[in-house]
Amino acid sequence: MQRFALIGAGFIGSLHARNLFRHPKVSLDVVADIDLAKAQALAAEYGANAIAIEDVFTTDIDAVLIASSTPTHADFVEQAARAGKAIYCEKPIDLDTRRAEQAVAAVREAGVPLMIGFNRRFDASHASLKKVVVRGELGKIELVQMTCRSQETPPMAYIEASGGQMRDQTIHFFDLLCWLTEDLPVEVHVMGDALSDPRIGEAGDVDTSIATLRMASGALVQIDCTRRTGYGYDERVELFGAEGMAESRRQPHRHLSIYKGSEQISDGLHADWLKRIEPTFYEALDTFVRGLEGEQVDYPNADAALRAQRIADAATKSLQTCMPVTLTWD
Amino acid sequence: MQRFALIGAGFIGSLHARNLFRHPKVSLDVVADIDLAKAQALAAEYGANAIAIEDVFTTDIDAVLIASSTPTHADFVEQAARAGKAIYCEKPIDLDTRRAEQAVAAVREAGVPLMIGFNRRFDASHASLKKVVVRGELGKIELVQMTCRSQETPPMAYIEASGGQMRDQTIHFFDLLCWLTEDLPVEVHVMGDALSDPRIGEAGDVDTSIATLRMASGALVQIDCTRRTGYGYDERVELFGAEGMAESRRQPHRHLSIYKGSEQISDGLHADWLKRIEPTFYEALDTFVRGLEGEQVDYPNADAALRAQRIADAATKSLQTCMPVTLTWD
């Protein structure tokens, strides 16, 4: 049984609380939040104790799940590391890659496990895509196509605090890309624009972007990201290799079709990203817990976090300069 | 908050326990089973009390969920009814329709709510099919096609206690049919055979059957049922009306496709019926609970239970006589 503290009792924190509670190998002992009342309400729902955040790291827990606001992640990661706690941290560690590197250094020094919430890896279809690659069914990967289109543009306050589309949204696919292909990008070029809302452009960000990457292996990659579709959450991954192509398809939210006249009208996509990927949160947690219990597991660790962030930084630079940007890895 | 007693701590009982536990408006107070140790183990998992079945009806609970073995259902329904408890009973009330009618009489006398576990109605795609019918999008229903094919033939002991394929498996679709079409069959004809295992035939049952029904409205119906597919659990419903056709489609268990050579290899169907319809158990329970909380809800009640059973009896008779059987309703 792994005793957890949850930091952050907001939207994502509540989602994690539910999964921590229902996981048979987890005991959700402690909930903390800057807003103590919020922590108390959530703790009460699951029979946990609400405490102040500063007290979390001295309690007798095994692991911390950090789901507080982004600017607090790096500090909590460092404190948890120093306290010898295992850490599951929502992405990103910090919008500033250097600050994220400092926090990772603390984690490495402490030798504690760190998992980052790149949970798309845990989607059943994406995960089975990875197995197809690993089994060599596609041969050498030559072309990758990823689509990530969110249902609805988030509020401007969210956009402004997000670090930009590359660091906030596309970053999930930078991680997925490296994980699926076991490869690294050496060049990135991004075109983008604010097409759904001019205020996004005024804030120096984009809502529609197409990123192209060249991988060290020579494989070429396309990623398209939009902030609002009007037709639900649209996520799709295609891997084209020398010996075949595999696709983790668009997903309908139900399986009804109506035939009338010359049309077939079917259920469309999931209404929003959460409906589409909700099961991945439990899968991600379960993998982390199995790791804590001694099992050999594969999850997005500190290296993955920093890798994705460096790509997002380069992509952001390309977006701003309208020029390709080279990435070097040692 | 509705306080529940669960009777039956076996496979289906455990499934119900999990849902009773996670439902926010339900308190799972009591678990009972003929095998007290089994009841204790399950009760412990969810912080409930294990008690003897005979004590269930005198405890201070609001509702009983009966998930014990079929021959015990009718007795427990009657006892629960007399004790004034609301009842959620796994299907069937009794394999013998007269005995079921007696139990229903007790329920009616007591005036307690009774819901039967015809949970396919709560499948998201089937339920949305019903809405399509109710909105009149298909016009008058003229043809219905239902497919119910289980992954693997159950053990002979199960078959022998099941009342036969019509009463055990097809009955779900008899209920679904009447509910979707708001209509009643007036004639039924069934052809069947034991094709997967001769012992099923020796036991007087079939594993593969095609039922055809004529509804009071004139609509014609086909239902095919098999006990093992070798390719997962295959369920499909098609309603053809004067103004269109709607289909609750086969459901893949994931959304991966691989293109190689001249083939597209995709994820097949769910591995078994439970994987396919698991969410319906929670939906069914939730509907029952919302009814207890005073909401106007639609669920399979005593009438539905007896109606489906009478159809299953007629279907069984047709199967045995190889002749069409007429059904009359008053």
Place this chain on the structure above:
Amino acid sequence: MQRFALIGAGFIGSLHARNLFRHPKVSLDVVADIDLAKAQALAAEYGANAIAIEDVFTTDIDAVLIASSTPTHADFVEQAARAGKAIYCEKPIDLDTRRAEQAVAAVREAGVPLMIGFNRRFDASHASLKKVVVRGELGKIELVQMTCRSQETPPMAYIEASGGQMRDQTIHFFDLLCWLTEDLPVEVHVMGDALSDPRIGEAGDVDTSIATLRMASGALVQIDCTRRTGYGYDERVELFGAEGMAESRRQPHRHLSIYKGSEQISDGLHADWLKRIEPTFYEALDTFVRGLEGEQVDYPNADAALRAQRIADAATKSLQTCMPVTLTWD
């Protein structure tokens, strides 16, 4: 090069003329019709000679394609047989099975090739279904499901001359069934009704029917046929075997999908049966011609014609008596 005479210059005759003309191994020498002007017009289009029907059998042609009205088929088959011509005859040979048997006797005596226009066998997807069966991929066939739903109810004059839905429409699927399964039905039961147009019922026919058959092997079969869908031509075949299931799916007429709101709106089915199966006419002709040129080919012959007709007769009897009908084969 095979020199053909075409008898019948109506709708189906014109369709055959086009294919006869474009086939590289065929020379369309002669077109005949009771209405000589019609024959002349069609002949002119393709550089053929229009002659009187009675002169067809004395011309120096190799083969006759009979696409005249049904009541004339048997006579022309007999005359062609006696003249030693190869015969491609639209179905049926005659609505009266005894008359058809007489004509077949003449064909057998003459030893000329006879092909019947059961052209669904030549549909690319159905044909590949047959290959799957022959390769044994499905194991022993246990269940068959066939759907044949026409776009629009034909005129009453057509219905009245058709011999009834079983002999006119379902018969194609009786042939397809025997061909795909290499099996024969031993029992048939049909329920039907006139749901789209009461005049069809008054004429003693049905427009909506469900046929169930038991094959000699034990396999069970469902066939549903309707005369009008309102959503295009809907044809589908499913074979369920001990080791897998194969489906020749519904076919969209184009491949466009639109995602808006919560829906995916796609191109529906082909607008009518001809759009769906038009390529089968050329494939059927080509197979017949390859046979004439000495190749070993498989096509619906006299046996297939009589077999399908006997099943249609039994099905019609079941429809009229509301009882199952037994079929015996020597």
Place this chain on the structure above:
Amino acid sequence: MQRFALIGAGFIGSLHARNLFRHPKVSLDVVADIDLAKAQALAAEYGANAIAIEDVFTTDIDAVLIASSTPTHADFVEQAARAGKAIYCEKPIDLDTRRAEQAVAAVREAGVPLMIGFNRRFDASHASLKKVVVRGELGKIELVQMTCRSQETPPMAYIEASGGQMRDQTIHFFDLLCWLTEDLPVEVHVMGDALSDPRIGEAGDVDTSIATLRMASGALVQIDCTRRTGYGYDERVELFGAEGMAESRRQPHRHLSIYKGSEQISDGLHADWLKRIEPTFYEALDTFVRGLEGEQVDYPNADAALRAQRIADAATKSLQTCMPVTLTWD
């Protein structure tokens, strides 16, 4: 009736001959080729006259279909223009855009119709995509995704004479893009590599490329092109607008699915590009002919030819310099 001369009796010429022959409003009078024997063989097949190319322009025909080798196109276009013949020319007019411009100038001076063989516009699904855009169903177009993946790398001799992947393969999609969106690109960036065959790289070309374009309207575009898939011909177009998304989907070559174990194995894509787009050749010709007969039609004209070529030139430059290239239009 339009009297045609066909120049070029090779693979594409033969394809055009077949369509010219079967078109009811076309008379294929003349076939010419540098190889007179080839012209004679093809002419004989369709009852046409074989003549020397230089004699084509003095014959009494209405239109010339130029399907000879690329380097000869511009000369024949000019000669046909001067002779006042309508021109259907396979793409490109010339690999050198200046030379193409000269030929177009001659066409404009002569005032004859010129259609270029960008036949993908005539694909039924793509064409219906255009209608969706024109009806405004998608709102303002914001994102376009196009996939063009050929089955098998062509011979090196073909590659070397092709002008490179952008001018040979991607150019079809540059035309389709401008036509579908009624928009022009202002910036293009291409990444590419020779991944299937190093000799392609040695020849200065690529076989795998991803082009990204920014349109004047602000819309962003991704096009991926590969020379060999190993899984058939893969073409797909997706238009994402402010009010919805439409997709001209991948197309299976047949409609068979087999369910076995945990998989669904379906027919894959068309075996090669010709099988996929063959019907577009007839549609394209028919549109051209309807234009000649006085109907108001929309087809790829001289402007479209030069526009696509300028984009292909810019794309080629980007590929060579690894930098984005700006396009200006007056």
